[in-house]
Amino acid sequence: PTEKGWVANHLHQYQGFWHTTRQLLAVLTCQNQFQAQDTDILLVTTPKSGTTWLKAIVFALMNRVQYPNPEVEHPLLAENPHVLVPFLELKLYIDNRVADFTTFTSPRLFGTHLPLGSLPDSVKNSACKLVYLCRNPKDTFVSLWHFTNKLRTKDMGENSLEDTFDKFCRGVCLYGPFWDHVLEYWKESLKKPERVLFLKYEEIKEQPKVQLVRLAQFLGCPFSSQEETNGVVDEILKLCSFDSLSNMEVNKTGKLASGEEYKAFFRRGEVGDAKNHLTPQMMEKLDQITQDKLHDSGLIF
Ligand code: A3P
Numbered sequence: 001p002t003e004k005g006w007v008a009n010h011l012h013q014y015q016g017f018w019h020t021t022r023q024l025l026a027v028l029t030c031q032n033q034f035q036a037q038d039t040d041i042l043l044v045t046t047p048k049s050g051t052t053w054l055k056a057i058v059f060a061l062m063n064r065v066q067y068p069n070p071e072v073e074h075p076l077l078a079e080n081p082h083v084l085v086p087f088l089e090l091k092l093y094i095d096n097r098v099a100d101f102t103t104f105t106s107p108r109l110f111g112t113h114l115p116l117g118s119l120p121d122s123v124k125n126s127a128c129k130l131v132y133l134c135r136n137p138k139d140t141f142v143s144l145w146h147f148t149n150k151l152r153t154k155d156m157g158e159n160s161l162e163d164t165f166d167k168f169c170r171g172v173c174l175y176g177p178f179w180d181h182v183l184e185y186w187k188e189s190l191k192k193p194e195r196v197l198f199l200k201y202e203e204i205k206e207q208p209k210v211q212l213v214r215l216a217q218f219l220g221c222p223f224s225s226q227e228e229t230n231g232v233v234d235e236i237l238k239l240c241s242f243d244s245l246s247n248m249e250v251n252k253t254g255k256l257a258s259g260e261e262y263k264a265f266f267r268r269g270e271v272g273d274a275k276n277h278l279t280p281q282m283m284e285k286l287d288q289i290t291q292d293k294l295h296d297s298g299l300i301f
Contacts, residue, residue, distance in 0.1 A: 011172060017115045018176050022258075026089040027118055034088060034120045039107040040128035041219060043085065046181050047113055047174045048143035049135035050201040052265040055081035055111055056240040057204075058131065061216055062109065064232060070239045080251055080262045088112040090258050107219075113175045116184040127195075129219065132185040135201035136301040137178055138274035138286050141168045143267065145277075150264045165282055169289060179293035186299045200301075202271050208237045242269035 011018040019027060043058055045051040056076055060067075067074045075084055088110040101108060112119075134140075145164050152159055164173075171177025189198035197218040204211045212233055216222050223233055238244060245251055246266035255261045274283065290301055 011174075015115065015118045016177075016180060017118065018172055018174065020174070023089065023174070027114065030089040030112075030114070031118065031120045034101075034122060036120065036122040036126040036128050037106065037108065038127040040123075040126065041107050041109050042088070042119075042123065042128060042130045043109065043111045043133070044130050044185065045111070045113060045133045046135070046140060046178055048140050048147060049133050050204070051111055051113075051133070052081050052245070053201075053204070053240060053242070053269075054131065054133045054199075055085040055109075056245055057212065057236065058109060058215065058219070059084050060236045060239055061212070061219070062107065062221065064227075064236065070235055074239065076239060076245070077248060078250055080254065080256075080265075081245070082111070082256055082262075082265070085109045085111050087258075089114060090256075115175065115181050116188055130185070130188075130196045131199065131215065131218070132189065132196055133199045133201065133204075134182045134185075136271075136274075137290055138278060138283060139201075139271065140178060141165065141173075141286065142274045142277045144168070144173060146267055147264060151260065161277065165278075169285060179290065183294065183297060183299070186297060190298075202301075205271050209233055212237060242266065 011020060012024050013019075014024055014027065041058065041062075043051070043054050045054060059081065060070065060074070060076060063075070070076070089112060135143075141164075145159075145161060148164065149159055167173060168176065168178070171180070175181055185196060186198055189196040197215065199211060199215070213223060213228075227233070246263075246269070251262045251266065253262070278286075294300065
């Protein structure tokens, strides 16, 4: 099935999820060509759930020994997080071949929005770890709507909040349905906690240190007590904070190979902004769908 639904593009449903034509080709290329390694780390997210933040945090975490003074010298000061941790499917498609990921040093870090069921077989059959990040559906939707608007040009016409909302509720959005995406990974994280770490944007906001320590343990590079005493955890969080990343010169200019400007990935970076944009009825509707979809899963937002 096909629906008009993303900027000016049609969305196509494949394996239960919606993709633009370009993304669908990317997903297929990725499924056919990507060769996972057991040491790979995949950062999996629903769009607008904090992908950029997670990429920065995990990159800084994994490279903390090489860069002991991140304020003075750090790759994040010179490169956007999406360059340092590329999207698996987009990089593969843009290069239109298997990009030479073999030159990446191990453990290789990738981002992806792929639903669990659409991950390449090589990922499914490997021991690589998955860090999954999601965000409450109301803020995710509002962030997605703003992002969509930033990518539209005047001649593309109206992109009303109501219409986009209606589609989101029906599951018609990038990598939607949102709830199915989240639920699949939630269930997988319960079944295989050593393989999938399930994180929420709101929890990182509320307890950044606790979540970062959890992340480091899961990835097999726990902070030593000396590192904790020396403020290494705080330093990473500071480097990767919204204010820090959004004010870096590198993130104010430039764009991804796929066309999105780096600055479009930074807006407010807060929890609860949805109430400034959605009517009480819209908030209630999203709450109701969330309750219906997740009711017996143990997952709450
Ligand atoms: P808002 O639109 O609500 O501000 P993604 O990276 O998955 O595309 O998600 C983008 C969302 O994450 C945007 O949300 C953006 O502002 C927010 N964000 C980006 N960097 C962040 C950071 N360092 N800390 C917290 N939120 C961040």
